[in-house]
Every structure is written in structure tokens, then in C-alpha cells.
Amino acid sequence: MAHTSASSAGSGAKAPDSSRRSERSRQAIFDAALALVGEVGYDKLTIEGIASRAGVGKQTIYRWWPSKAAVLLDAFTAGIDEDYEKGLPDTGDLAADLKTVLRATADEFNDHAFQAPYRALAAAGANDEELSRTFVARLMEPGTQVYVNRLRRAQEAGEVAADIDVRVAVEMLLSPFSQRWLMRTGELTHAFVDTLVDQALRGLRPRD
Amino acid sequence: MAHTSASSAGSGAKAPDSSRRSERSRQAIFDAALALVGEVGYDKLTIEGIASRAGVGKQTIYRWWPSKAAVLLDAFTAGIDEDYEKGLPDTGDLAADLKTVLRATADEFNDHAFQAPYRALAAAGANDEELSRTFVARLMEPGTQVYVNRLRRAQEAGEVAADIDVRVAVEMLLSPFSQRWLMRTGELTHAFVDTLVDQALRGLRPRD
């Protein structure tokens, strides 16, 4: 998977030659950024700190990224590199499939190493429209899409009513989850996941 | 409604005498903070900027608040001061009541003056656990509670199935709304609100 910079622009400025880029530095910067955001938090994460920890000149960061948020976004997505192509499991039991996946996701979101950068990026996105578009497109949208696809298939199979807006249905499933985590309004337990799936699916079934 | 400072702590440090506090300065700081966050955004909002705009010494801000986030939170809540006691309307038609209120809320969230501080606080909360607790308790929880109450009443009236977890049901209603707005994953239109309410209620009805 290619990880282009978060800033695609570069209108007038002379672009650096990315073929001569030091892979070594790039990786060291990612490692440093992720380590530091976990240690000191996003607010105290600095370009200087990353450069110093990575054993890299500041200019090497400024040459390739426009902001610390962009660095972190690239670092995080490079570390994820997950395979959305498989899609959700489809055992025929929609509720069971959703519970399986969401329980696993809950465990992931409860992992400390994962929290700091993800939270930081979500927060930075709230105040920076361009960043949030990239964040959503790169990280959130693919994850959402697999749910949409799974529900679409269930809909075709008659498991879900035809007049259901699948997109909204997925949001009803995932947003309470994201919201609890991001705003710390509640724990992400397996019990919560189960209740969420059960109640969400109640409304999707075709009426008699 | 009393708005105490976001930092209730005061462990070892000697607290200033709040009875001698200048109400004039307090109000000027709130006005400046809200105006500036709208003009320059949260990241470029500075304590110095607030102090200067408010015609106030920096120390007067540091004396009463621990961070710019705390200032903004107090400023924002002081400006809201809304009356949650009335609760949601109850015309007997749950769907209609919810649509009415959520459409109005959508309009409010689409208002520019409201966006900047709210977004900023939500974002700051993501990286600062203590702040997020205050933010949730002061701003989000009361708003959520009125929905919980309304649904509880509907449940008692038999409009909503007895085995429904009302809290989760409210989250299914409100989180997609908040999420769309915060992450900019979609527009907050009246059509979206209507679909959301309709699909959410589908699952709540008692089964035949």
C-alpha cells in the first residue's frame, strides 16, 4: 500500500525528489512519532522532539510533511496497513458476525498503544478540516465500508428490510461505539457491544 | 446555574480568594476567548491573545484557570446556560417529538459561532482525560439525559419495549448525529435526522 503524504498540494514550491528519499529516516521518524505520542501525548509532541529522537534533522521532516499531524497520520497508517479487502465474515448469522468483529475492535481500541495516536488524530481533525478529510478517508471510511457491504449483502438476502438506509444503519451501529471511546462516555465492553448489535438489528428486520 | 471553574482541584497551591474576584475581568475573558476561537481557531488561540483582547493581565487568567481549554470551557458553558429542566416535548408522538428537537439541534450545530468552541473542546477533551470528563458532565450528559427521560416515559407508556436498554437506544440516536458533525463524515440535514429517528425507533417498538 502506498503512503503518500497527507499534503498532496505543492503548487509553486519545488518538490523534493522522492526517489532519493531515505527510507531509513522515514521509518525512524515514524517510530519516533508513535513512541513519543504515547509517552508525552499529542500536545507535547513536537517536531523537534521527533527529529531528535529519530536522529534526523528537522528539515528532513519539514521537507516531507507539512505538520506534526501529517507525520502522525502517515506513521499511524503505515503501522496499521490492514487488509480491508477481506471484508466482514459472513456465516449467515449477521448478529453473530457483527458481535465477533466489534468485540475484537473493542479490544483493539482498549489497547494503550493504539489509543494515543488515534485519539490525537481524531482530535486534530476536529479543528483542521483538511486533516479530518484525510483521516476519515484513509482510516475511518474503509472500516465503515466493510460494514456497509455486509449489510448490503444481508439486505439482498432478505435478512434486512429493503427500505432501510444501510449507511445510516451502519452509523447507528458504529457511532455509539466510536463516541463512547473518543469522549470517554462509557466503557467498550463486550456486553455493550452485544446490546448494541442486538438493539440495532431489531430495527432492521423486515416487518411481518 | 452556577459555573464553577473547570479545575476544582487546588491540592497544595494556595487558592486565590474568589470573593474578591473581578466580575468585569471574568466576563471580558469569556468574551475574548469566544471571539478569538471563532476568528483564529483553537490551535492559534493563546492565553496572551485572550488577555490582550480582554484588556487583562495574563496572571489574571493563570490565577483562575489552568489552561486555555479550561477558560474556553467556562466561557462556553457560561454562554449556554441552557435550561435542561424543561426536558423534551411530549406530544404523545415520540417520533415527531424527537424530529422536532433534533432538527433544531442540527440547525444549532450548523451555526458557525457555535462550531469553533464546541469542536475545540471536544478535540481538546480527546487528549485530556480530565477535561473530557468535565466537558461530558457539563455539556453532553445533561443533553443526553433529557432523551433518556423521554424514552423512559415512552417505555412506561408501552410505546417502547420493556427489554430495551434505554441508554444504548439514546446513544444509537445521538451518536451518529454527533459523529457526523465532529468528524465531518456527513451533513446534518433534516432528511438525515428524520431517517435516523425513523430507523432508530423501528427497533424500539414492542414486538407483536
Add this chain to the structure above:
Amino acid sequence: MAHTSASSAGSGAKAPDSSRRSERSRQAIFDAALALVGEVGYDKLTIEGIASRAGVGKQTIYRWWPSKAAVLLDAFTAGIDEDYEKGLPDTGDLAADLKTVLRATADEFNDHAFQAPYRALAAAGANDEELSRTFVARLMEPGTQVYVNRLRRAQEAGEVAADIDVRVAVEMLLSPFSQRWLMRTGELTHAFVDTLVDQALRGLRPRD
């Protein structure tokens, strides 16, 4: 002895009623100022520090003195209160008399408690003309004058040549002493004092 403020001015400002002044506070301020200048040095001596140490409001200091230098000057002179009226001893042996007094003075100047405030005042005077006039008039001039008187008497007795400028002669005796101490260009030893007196007197004797 009356200790008027170092700033005699006070042209337009309404003068406080000095008859109602708290002698208790005044003394506490002097004690605090002298103690602190010895502990932290002149540069880190602050009005707030003096007020706090003296258990006194800041305004009580600002009411009666215009600057920390003025406080210190009053504190120091109040603590000295020496008796210049006796004048120098006159045993008939000018050299012996001078050596006796200057050796004692050297010991005094080498005393730590004496150094800090005196140095501080001399330094402050270098940059503040008005203060230096007061400092000189109150502390240096009286001390110089007793030497002038003693030499004048010696001149009348024929021990010192009639065409000698006594004032300059005294400066030749005392300035090397002060200079060494203030600028730390040398030690104030008894040997130095003796050499100084001997060489200074050599030029004063009437010529054959």
C-alpha cells in the same frame, strides 16, 4: 536621629501623615531588608519579599519609600547611627592615628554583614544620581570630613605643608581603600593600610 525618606521630593503627591506611622512596621521592614540583602543579594531583593518577610502590606512600603534602594539606605543608616562627632584620635602622631583608624575600618569592611548593603547602595548610586547624592551625603561625607578635620589640625600644627590641598590629600588616602574594596582590586590588609598611610604622608610633610 531623624530618618527622613531618601526621596525628599514628593512634590504634588499627598504626603501620608507621618505622625500616625507604625514604628513597629518601620522596624520590621528595616530588619527584613537588611536580612534579605545579605541572604539573596541586592538584585534579588524585592519589595514583595521585604513586605512578606516583615509581615507587612506592600502598600505600607510604597507609602513611605520610593524604591528598594531608598528602603535599604534608610535601613542601613538606621543600623549604623555612628558617632562622627568624636572625630579622629589625635595623639600627636598623625601616621599612627591614621593607621589605627584605617585598620579598624578595614576590619569593618571585611565583615560580611556590612558588605552586602553597602556594596548594593554604592552600586545603585552609580546608576542613580539622586540616590548617590544622598548616599554620599549621608554615609561617605561625614566619614571623609573627620579625616579632613584631622589633617587640617595637623596642617595648623605645622606637621603638614601649608600649600597642601587637604581635601585631595584625604582622597589620596581613602579612595585607594574604597576602590580596592568596591571593585575587588585587592585585599584590605593591615599591611596595605600601613603602606598607604606611609606613602601618603611622605608627600605632605613641609619641605626643608
Add this chain to the structure above:
Amino acid sequence: MAHTSASSAGSGAKAPDSSRRSERSRQAIFDAALALVGEVGYDKLTIEGIASRAGVGKQTIYRWWPSKAAVLLDAFTAGIDEDYEKGLPDTGDLAADLKTVLRATADEFNDHAFQAPYRALAAAGANDEELSRTFVARLMEPGTQVYVNRLRRAQEAGEVAADIDVRVAVEMLLSPFSQRWLMRTGELTHAFVDTLVDQALRGLRPRD
């Protein structure tokens, strides 16, 4: 003559790379410091003021000097850079030679542009032992030494008695001069200089 920074130390802190130093900034800082000390006086001289006037970041000053006194000392000595190697004139007439030089020095000390920084440094030195050592070594000692050398030569020529302590003799000549100026105890007129030289030399001559 090389003018190294007043802070020779650099014990634990990592020293900046002086080969990359901006000569432009260095000179601008000197100019600003000297101009400002003349305009506002030493007490109101601030690092921020110097930086701003010099068009320089504050850190550029803090990187190279430990205090405003050190800046001023370097600025002043860089501006002097005088040539002590020539020594005092030696026409064979000691009194005339001394009067010539001291009259010129008196004129220099009466020059306004010279006064502010020199006074400031002398004063700062009184309260800061390390600074005073540098001040004396860099500015006062070389000036004193040329007098010592001249007198030594005169002593060898038999013009001055062999048992005279030349160092003390020079102090008797120069200290009254410095003292009058620093403490403002008198004017530095040519008449004063002449009297001083004449009376000082009276005691130096070999006895019959």
C-alpha cells in the same frame, strides 16, 4: 585583541558552535546594547529591548551571553579595543606626562556616551563578584598597568625613590580620580588632575 565572551565557563551545558555564529547579529546586539543603556539607563535596559532593537531573537542573546551585564561588557570592550601597548608617553618629565594623560582621561570620562555603560558595569560588578573580576581584568587592569610601568621606569631612572611601593603609588593617583567620578563626589577638572599629580608625586621623590 581578541574579545572572548564574558562567560568562559560552559561546564556541563553543551556549548553552541561559535564558528556558525552570525557576526551580523553580534554587532547589532552590541550597537543596540550601547545605544539603549545610554537612552534608558542600565536598570531599564532589558534583554528583550536589546533583542528587539537589534532585530534579533532573544534566544540569540541567551545563546551567547549569560546576562545583560555580560552583553554590555562585551559590547563596551569591543567598542574600546584600545591599544595599551604604546604605554604612557615618556618625555622625561613624569609630572607633565601624567597630567597630559590624566587630563585626556578626564575628558573621556566626562563624555556622556562613555558614562552610561562604564558606570553600569562598575555598579553591576559591585554585586556580582565574577563580573567584577572580568571587568577589572579586561578594562581596569590594563589601564592601571601602563601607569605602573611608567613609574617603574622612573624609579629605575632615580626619579622615584627605590623604597616606594609602585602599585600603591599608582592607586593613590588613580583611585581618587575613579572614585570622584563613580560616586560623583567631585568634578573631574584639569585643575583637580594637576593638583592630584603634584601632590602624589611629592611623596615619591627620593629624599635628600
Add this chain to the structure above:
DNA sequence: ACATAAACGAGACGGTACGTCAGGTCTTTCA
């Protein structure tokens, strides 16, 4: 293999804001 040009590490630079300290003024409260 060598020249050359770009990326690189390092870090000085002009700036902005930080959070703290003290200055000097003003108001409130107490004895």
C-alpha cells in the same frame, strides 16, 4: 571511477508564546 547534485544531520537564526515573577496601583476588610 568519478563528478555532481540532492537529501541528509546538525543547528543557528528571527520569532511567538509559554508560564512565572515582580512592579506599582487599587480596593476591600479589619482593628
Add this chain to the structure above:
DNA sequence: TGAAAGACCTGACGTACCGTCTCGTTTATGT
């Protein structure tokens, strides 16, 4: 009503980073 207490506005402190800009030093072709 003088003095304690201390909140207030002001402004400088010394520090941390910002983003830009040289400096030599690799490094990686492309002739």
C-alpha cells in the same frame, strides 16, 4: 483611618518550539 491582604494590569524574565536558512557530509546515480 492606617495598615494587612491581595487582586489587578503591566512588562520582563528565561525556555521551548516554530519554520526557515545555511553549513559541511553522505549517498546514489549517470556519464
